Amino acid sequence: MEEQTIKKSNQKKACANCGAELNFKPGSDQLKCDYCGYEEFIENDKTSFEELELSHYLNTVGNEAHTQTISVINCKNCGANQHVEENYKSLACVYCNEPLILEDQQDESWIFPGAVVPFQFDKNKARQVFKKWVGGIWFAPNKLKRAALDAEGLHGLYIPYWTFDCNLYASYQGQRGVYYYETRKVRTKNGVRTQQVRKTRWSHASGNVSGFIDDILINASEKKRREIPTKISRWDLKKLVPFTEEYLSGFVTEKYTISLKDGHHHSFQKAKDVAYNWIRQDIGGDTQRVSHADINLSDETFKHILLPVYISSYIYNGKDYHFYVNGQTGQIAGKYPISFWKVFFLILLVIIIVSLIVVYSQ
Template identity: 35%
Template sequence: MEMSAQIDSFRVPCPNCGAQLTFSPEKQQLACVHCGTTEAIPFTKEKLQERPLHAAQTGFQSLAATREKRVFGCPNCGARTTVETDQPTITCAFCGTKNVNPEAVTTRLIEPAGVVPFRLSKQQALERFKGWVGDDWFAPSDLKAGAIPDNIRGVYIPFWTFDAQADSDWQGEAGFYYHVPVSVSDGKGGTVQQQQRRVRWEYRNGYHSAFYDDVLEMASRQLAGQLNNVVEVSQYDLKEVVDYDPRFLLGWEAEVYSIDVAESAQQSEAAIRQREENACANQMGGDVQRNLRVSTRLSQQTFKHILLPLWVCAYVYNGKSYRFLINGQTGRVAGNRPKSALKVGIAIALFVLFVLILIFLAKK
């Protein structure tokens, strides 16, 4: 199903004053910031459909609904985000560059199947940040008071989810420890008996089967490439995914996926195969293992495209900028914090002192 690019596609006027309604995380419905009027959005799960992964290799544009949207390409960092067509200005959520009257381009995108709406408001996100930024013993004592958040933006980040049935045959050798008595020199011309550990190896094989549901892969190359703590805030409750409705995006930005389904599928398959190898190793047992070989077959592979909420921001401390992220659903925070040289020095000194005490006691 094709939908043409209409300027009014993302406009829902307030029935009371005519201003633009936006999605409110606190109220979980559309709300007018001018007069307070609210309008409900149905949270349905009737259209969440998995798409066959094998068909994606032959052109998955035909498998899902597409929509023409206005896309802003940041001239500074290259990030691409969908924007409301009548926005006079836009600030890049990833590098903070402010742009006036951007020259947006129209592109065809796979429309998301689902979305997790924002649950944390901007104020709630800032409160989570204040708690997180001061929760580090190694941080400077004045960090909480001196950290100034700058340009905190709520952005819907694109993800792919993958399902697959995995069937694995495995074989290898499990080793079991046992001890035997041996005679060793006591250094005085005599011998003493000691227990020496050895390994008894057993060949084993078996079969493991599991279904993997909603293996999550981020589809934002910009975010994954710029921040090393994305995984820390990517723990979403996917049971709260609802049918995609563009009204959830009113007042928010949404990044365009820059990692396609084929590339993400490879990452997902690698993750599933690793999990299968770990499961087979657990089945094989033993105190130690060697020569484990696992052959995994994947079937019933499907995918879907979803949008997940994330607060992206930076803060300034002593003239230096630090990045942090806040999960827009759970409130989990991750980012970079400066370290106090004095506190790090104290910790090192205490550790060295502890080691010296242990050495002294061992010699007594």
């Protein structure tokens, strides 16, 4: 049984030169002082990180093992649980910009993160990505384009994920379909013609498949409206490094709200999809039917990991809009409002041009 390792988060580190707080320098392995420029390397063993035994955490009091206590502020507007530092420059919710009250923070425990993908570029670069993206949206309101210049409106956030590894074994019963074609005569108004009709010849199939599934990724943030867009949720998990608190310095960290148990349930559904893909490949042919599959997972392990995203939120006509920049790849995605007046004047311009063409063509 694992030894209980409950401890208090203590991610602040003072500058050895001037005493100010050191923050993580994105794209590096260093902490940097924003006041005097002093830099210090992060001590980290990048060779490996721990995979935790899933059954121990699900079936016993394992949730109390490998646990850390952190301070969390709950946003009363949108419900996000955020871990911020006492001197964080902007005490506002990263999702909805609602002011956060530092006195409302409470100590909560979480399963200690096993790994993190550190931010690969700073807020200035993220703002340039956002500005370029907004500049290419012609129908966006001018207020949105001005918001792209607001440095305080962009926040760096570490988002919680569960990853699951397992060995999968599945036995199955099904059918293998092979296409063949028959020539059929069809009567039309122009006479009789022939056409090829595709049919399927089915045969029984059974067998088993097995293999290792690595890093089934499950978003551990419960709010569906805050799900990270698919476009930016492609991560290179080979760049994960063992977790150390220094990587969080200067950024907001969201505490997971999807439990390990629920995350595992979601991961089983993804493992099931993998199993059915393997089964169809094993059956072969042109098409397949799977009538029964007995799926078993073994040697299951998991990690709690943190992944980097820059977020900008914007309210237009009483509606929230969110924009996301992947803090590893620079991919950007989001929904944006449409300016009524820009659309109106474009339609008006088209009508005028068409009218002039009609007049001069007569």
